[in-house]
Amino acid sequence: MLTVQHLNYNYPATCGLNDINLQIKAGEFVCFMGPNGSGKSTLFNILSGLKTASSGTYYFNNALIDTTFLKNAKRRQTFHQQVGFVFQNSDVQLFNLTVADEVAFGPKQLALSAAEIEQRVTDCLTLTGCSEFRDRVPYHLSGGEKKRVALASVLALNPSVLILDEPLSGLTPIAQQQILDLLTQLNQAGKTILIASHDYNQIKQCASRFVIFNEQHKIVHDLSATDLMAMPELGQQLTLI
Numbered sequence: 001m002l003t004v005q006h007l008n009y010n011y012p013a014t015c016g017l018n019d020i021n022l023q024i025k026a027g028e029f030v031c032f033m034g035p036n037g038s039g040k041s042t043l044f045n046i047l048s049g050l051k052t053a054s055s056g057t058y059y060f061n062n063a064l065i066d067t068t069f070l071k072n073a074k075r076r077q078t079f080h081q082q083v084g085f086v087f088q089n090s091d092v093q094l095f096n097l098t099v100a101d102e103v104a105f106g107p108k109q110l111a112l113s114a115a116e117i118e119q120r121v122t123d124c125l126t127l128t129g130c131s132e133f134r135d136r137v138p139y140h141l142s143g144g145e146k147k148r149v150a151l152a153s154v155l156a157l158n159p160s161v162l163i164l165d166e167p168l169s170g171l172t173p174i175a176q177q178q179i180l181d182l183l184t185q186l187n188q189a190g191k192t193i194l195i196a197s198h199d200y201n202q203i204k205q206c207a208s209r210f211v212i213f214n215e216q217h218k219i220v221h222d223l224s225a226t227d228l229m230a231m232p233e234l235g236q237q238l239t240l241i
């Protein structure tokens, strides 16, 4: 479904990603871990089409996602429908005056009927437990509520892949568990989930695969949750990241 080959990304003064190779199949739940600045957000920006690689290739469902692909408005829109991105900072993502408008924003770009849009909004707010604050200003919500609204707004496009950049950071344990339960439910319903997290003990309850970066912006481990569980020393290292 997603194939990345020899991918590099260079910021003006520093390396962002260093020869990344990755293949992700539909239905996987993959957790990306690594020290601060190791490249997780940079990779997520590329996988979600917000940046393009400096070199190397990224294929989504056999389409090469490069600047030429992303310049085509129709293809770009279809791609963004299929690959949803929940940003690390919800305030960057939420810009509408009400929660309901926020969730309706994506479907409105798809030329759906008003009834279909309302149905999607209601369904996504229910799924994420946000119905009770549908008329509130997103900016005034708590961190956990904002995160669930951001997720609802992405789900409203019904993407097959969900990419979430540290969705648990800054949330209370209860809010974290709500997000994890929701992601598990979405994965069981067939969504492919890619998540960045610093909390191995928490994420190991739901991820089936772990991709670990090092400080040189390279992938140093790519292994199943089962294989990782058989490596207690590595598991211990991950709890310290």
Ligand SMILES: Nc1ncnc2c1ncn2[C@@H]1O[C@H](COP(=O)(O)OP(=O)(O)OP(=O)(O)O)[C@@H](O)[C@H]1O
Pocket: 011, 012, 013, 014, 015, 016, 017, 034, 035, 036, 037, 038, 039, 040, 041, 042, 043
């Ligand atoms: N906008 C930017 N301009 C210049 N350098 C950047 C920019 N964004 C990231 N970098 C650099 O690219 C490298 C990878 O950063 P990235 O944000 O992808 O790491 P990360 O693994 O997501 O980190 P964290 O866990 O702290 O979120 C780092 O060296 C970082 O300083």
